[in-house]
Amino acid sequence: MCGILAVILADPNASAVQDINNGLPILQHRGQDACGIATCAQGGKIYTRKGNGLCSEVIRTQQHLMDLPGNMGIGHLRYPTAGSSGNAEAQPFYVNSPYGICFAHNGNLINAEDLRSYLDHEAHRHINTDSDSESLLNVFASALQETGKFRVNQDDLFLALKDVYKRAQGGYACVAMLAGYGIIGFRDPYGIRPLVLGRRKSNGPNGGMDFMFSSESVALDQLEYVDHHTIKPGEAVIITKGGGEPIHRQVVPALNWAPDIFEYVYFARPDSVMDGISVYRSRQNMGLALADTVLKQLGGEVVKSIDLVIPIPSTSEVSALSLAQKLGISYCQAFVKNRYVGRTFIMPGQKERQKSVRRKLNAMKEEFKDRNVLLVDDSIVRGTTSREIVNMAREAQAKKVFFASCAPPIRNAHIYGIDLADTKELVAYNRTEEEVAQHIGADAVIYQKLEDLVQSCGALGSEVKNFEVGVFSGEYVTPVQPDYFQRLESIRGQNSLKKRQEAAITAVAAGIASDGDVEHVLNRVRANGTETKVKETMDVSIHNFGDYVDVSREAGGVN
Numbered sequence: 001m002c003g004i005l006a007v008i009l010a011d012p013n014a015s016a017v018q019d020i021n022n023g024l025p026i027l028q029h030r031g032q033d034a035c036g037i038a039t040c041a042q043g044g045k046i047y048t049r050k051g052n053g054l055c056s057e058v059i060r061t062q063q064h065l066m067d068l069p070g071n072m073g074i075g076h077l078r079y080p081t082a083g084s085s086g087n088a089e090a091q092p093f094y095v096n097s098p099y100g101i102c103f104a105h106n107g108n109l110i111n112a113e114d115l116r117s118y119l120d121h122e123a124h125r126h127i128n129t130d131s132d133s134e135s136l137l138n139v140f141a142s143a144l145q146e147t148g149k150f151r152v153n154q155d156d157l158f159l160a161l162k163d164v165y166k167r168a169q170g171g172y173a174c175v176a177m178l179a180g181y182g183i184i185g186f187r188d189p190y191g192i193r194p195l196v197l198g199r200r201k202s203n204g205p206n207g208g209m210d211f212m213f214s215s216e217s218v219a220l221d222q223l224e225y226v227d228h229h230t231i232k233p234g235e236a237v238i239i240t241k242g243g244g245e246p247i248h249r250q251v252v253p254a255l256n257w258a259p260d261i262f263e264y265v266y267f268a269r270p271d272s273v274m275d276g277i278s279v280y281r282s283r284q285n286m287g288l289a290l291a292d293t294v295l296k297q298l299g300g301e302v303v304k305s306i307d308l309v310i311p312i313p314s315t316s317e318v319s320a321l322s323l324a325q326k327l328g329i330s331y332c333q334a335f336v337k338n339r340y341v342g343r344t345f346i347m348p349g350q351k352e353r354q355k356s357v358r359r360k361l362n363a364m365k366e367e368f369k370d371r372n373v374l375l376v377d378d379s380i381v382r383g384t385t386s387r388e389i390v391n392m393a394r395e396a397q398a399k400k401v402f403f404a405s406c407a408p409p410i411r412n413a414h415i416y417g418i419d420l421a422d423t424k425e426l427v428a429y430n431r432t433e434e435e436v437a438q439h440i441g442a443d444a445v446i447y448q449k450l451e452d453l454v455q456s457c458g459a460l461g462s463e464v465k466n467f468e469v470g471v472f473s474g475e476y477v478t479p480v481q482p483d484y485f486q487r488l489e490s491i492r493g494q495n496s497l498k499k500r501q502e503a504a505i506t507a508v509a510a511g512i513a514s515d516g517d518v519e520h521v522l523n524r525v526r527a528n529g530t531e532t533k534v535k536e537t538m539d540v541s542i543h544n545f546g547d548y549v550d551v552s553r554e555a556g557g558v559n
């Protein structure tokens with residue numbers, strides 16, 4: 001899952017990077033691995049700064065901002081999908097031909113390999129990373145190159161995008177910046193990934209309008225961009241640097257309008273409106289519907305015996321409150337969150353995630369002692385959070401611990417940009433609900449019904465009635481090649497092997513461990529407690545290092 005932004009200001013002397021740098025932290029919950037900004041100054045010169053880390057780690061000083069001049073630019077926050085988490089895959093990507101294009105993508109392509117082969121054999125374009133986004137940019141650039149023109153116009157751009165739509169399969173919401181020309185936003189024909197456009201009166205001497213594209217409306221709200229327009233499936237919008245109104249075009253007919261329901265369940269901020277649906281309201285509805293299921297599944301007597309409904313901060317708070325109100329049970333925020341620890345699920349590396357749940361959440365023991373509690377979370381994915389949390393409730397001497405999830409059991413891969421986990425890592429994979437309860441140590445687990453989840457979002461008066469729900473149902477909104485899942489698993493396997501090898505080679509080269517096979521080297525690194533030293537030598541963030549060691553442990557090599 002990623003966050004994208006693009007800004008173009010009416011005043012040619014104004015600085016777009018301010019808005020981008022203020023907007024990215026508002027979308028930080030969408031990606032914590034890497035961050036980047038590219039701007040374009042007068043004369044068409046492009047400036048970029050990107051790398052691994054949070055935005056505050058990548059854009060650290062005033063000088064960094066001053067090094068990004070120009071009145072238009074794009075920004076990206078990365079939570080990687082199937083590629084790697086290396087610096088080289090941080091976005092925006094740039095190609096110099098034709099015209100100089102910068103590109104930022106939220107989503108995941110399910111035919112990335114075919115695109116690479118097309119780019120290699122037919123378009124003769126070199127792709128330097130494993131990122132599907134780099135391929136997508138090059139498909140666009142190649143189509144644009146076909147015009148053979150010295151300068152392009154809007155029709156050329158829309159035509160090139162038609163080619164992108166024809167070739168790219170999967171989920172994608174994208175922003176692009178053409179040097180000296182303007183910015184573009186477009187969205188896949190199924191409307192899986194979100195994109196919204198807003199406008200603001202310019203403060204510049206000549207008036208006019210500033211424009212911003214964003215993954216979520218909350219960034220537009222906070223930066224005072226109004227009059228929000230949801231980019232429709234298959235629609236593209238161009239805004240040129242000369243001022244003037246955005247140019248909208250339905251480049252290809254919409255094949256559906258099925259936003260990813262996981263945005264409403266977990267990813268988006270509650271104060272965003274996506275595809276006309278308030279995330280906050282959808283979460284309230286999830287809580288109400290889940291209350292009915294809890295009552296049905298546990299029965300009136302058991303529900304009466306529950307003393308407290310307790311949310312797992314932060315995402316489930318809205319739903320847990322409406323659930324508590326509907327069941328007439330007291331609501332208690334008995335887990336307190338350390339606001340300086342980020343989202344745990346989107347951290348790379350199981351060990352890091354596990355540690356972070358404890359660092360992030362603290363149980364107020366006196367609220368649990370001798371009470372029956374119903375813990376509510378938005379979803380149970382790997383079960384990392386729920387297992388730790390139930391444990392903490394038990395340590396605090398709760399009597400009965402029930403666990404309710406606003407989302408149904410997750411048993412399938414997410415293939416459109418929210419890289420949930422390898423299916424085998426999903427706690428509900430090949431487990432019944434009772435087995436999940438046992439695994440996380442709860443007295444019972446109550447899952448939302450899929451139809452109730454869909455209804456919670458779909459009943460909110462938007463045009464959107466369909467949702468992408470493949471993680472729950474195994475049925476995906478786009479056609480998927482039959483061997484795709486197999487290939488996905490194999491890519492994941494190769495990636496984890498590559499990471500283990502890199503870590504082991506570094507450890508040996510730095511003299512931290514003596515030579516041996518990969519798993520033995522990593523075993524020694526862990527046993528000596530020299531992970532940090534290897535990390536420093538590798539110059540990767542601490543999160544990423546967690547991943548190196550974890551994957552080796554998951555593979556059975558390190559205990």
Ligand SMILES: O=P(O)(O)OC[C@H]1O[C@H](OP(=O)(O)OP(=O)(O)O)[C@H](O)[C@@H]1O
Nearest residue numbers: 314315343344345380381382383384385
């Ligand atoms: O079953 P798991 O694999 O643990 O994943 C699910 C958990 O991860 C997320 O929390 P996270 O800490 O990422 O974010 P939040 O603070 O927004 O709830 C989500 O809200 C669940 O609590």
Ligand SMILES: NC(=O)CC[C@H](N)C(=O)O
Nearest residue numbers: 001002080081106107417
């Ligand atoms: N989660 C995303 O949207 C990621 C975008 C892209 N597939 C990447 O890995 O960089």
Ligand SMILES: [Mg+2]
Nearest residue numbers: 312313314315
């Ligand atoms: Mg959570």
